Amino acid sequence: MPPTRVPAIHLGPDHDLALGRGIEAGGGRLVPLDEAEAVVWKGGPDTFPDRLPDAVRWVQLPSAGIERWFAAGILDGGRIWTSAAGAYAPRVAEHAVLLLLAGVRGLGEQARATSWRKAEFETRVATLHGATVAIIGCGGIGRAMIPLFTAFGAEVLASTRSGTPVPGAAETVDASRNAELWARADHFVIAAPATAETAQLVDADALAQMKPTAWIVNIARGSLIDTDALVRALRAETIGGAALDVTDPEPLPEGHPLWSLPNAVITPHLANPSNGLPSLLAEHVRANVERFAAGETLLSPVDIERGY
CATH class of the missing domain: 3.40.50.720 (NAD(P)-binding Rossmann-like Domain)
Incomplete structure (x- = not known):
């Protein structure tokens, strides 16, 4: 079924063609951060905004392992966070x-x-x-x-x-x-x-x-x-x-x-080499944007209490 609405999604910290297409294929539209209700982030915690707009209800992280995000104190219980678990x-x-x-x-x-x-x-x-x-x-x-x-x-x-x-x-x-x-x-x-x-x-x-x-x-x-x-x-x-x-x-x-x-x-941590990440993550993003637009449960939600 097509999404019932078109969610406003910010892609940061900069544009990525594959991820941008994934967002749009899922029924979303790309917007600046101050207009967003959701964020797809392809960078690390060191580049993440100090503060998100209150309207942001969902953040998609780029990695399956998210211990660095917890260590940085970025994740909170005020919104839904999803990892890339399963994408790779x-x-x-x-x-x-x-x-x-x-x-x-x-x-x-x-x-x-x-x-x-x-x-x-x-x-x-x-x-x-x-x-x-x-x-x-x-x-x-x-x-x-x-x-x-x-x-x-x-x-x-x-x-x-x-x-x-x-x-x-x-x-x-x-x-x-x-x-x-x-x-x-x-x-x-x-x-x-x-x-x-x-x-x-x-x-x-x-x-x-x-x-x-x-x-x-x-x-x-x-x-x-x-x-x-x-x-x-x-x-x-x-x-x-x-x-x-x-x-x-x-x-x-x-x-x-x-x-x-x-x-x-x-092997030097290359089971998931960076040259293939954008295309694999883009499909995960597409599916989650589609679910977000339809009000469905998102893939790979982060459990704040359990730490993953």
Whole structure:
């Protein structure tokens, strides 16, 4: 159905062709900030206005992870805030599967090799077929991973805050039961939001319970893993390895042991490269503008109390 009205929306901090088209395709019209009832922001918290007009009832943020916005004290309960959660899910899910495959197949060390070491490497190559993969924080990105993992013959255990069954997962548990998964699953993908509750979710105790062949993939935030404990586990080879697109600290400094450990694979936070963000965000914006115009529930609302 066409929207019943044409909402006035400000796009900032400057114009973006793809986002502008997304707003208009959703039934909105672009206006200056002082005329707006909604704001679509493509910049970071450092460029956000000090004060929004009282008429602004909804703000669309550009990222799925919004801890920087909370840290800056920008989000308030006086209006609806939406994140980009889910907008980038297929791309990030693809990278997560790539990282786990690279680990399980021993690709990292093979790619760094400078000699033919077939006999040595052959003993380290495993498969996802028949493996159990636990997705910790199985939101939009996790849900996009499930058909990819099942296509490789893996079984997925999903952990969510509510424990509501996730389609395609063999089993879903609520986040309070994460400790049960460390010893059960063969491999792990960390995809939970970064909050005070999830800081160092993967700690020394969790690592100690994992199988010696387990690989950990992190495409969420580096703070969810205790880096020092992870380095110790990798050096001792008590787990199979870690494939990380995000680290703590980030950027990972030169000389950090994670760069040189043979059972670590590092990519520099590019699961969702910036060159593809505008077009993916534009579709998310279009859908939300359409919903806003029709008075419907918006996609990816931020829960101020929970912090994501």
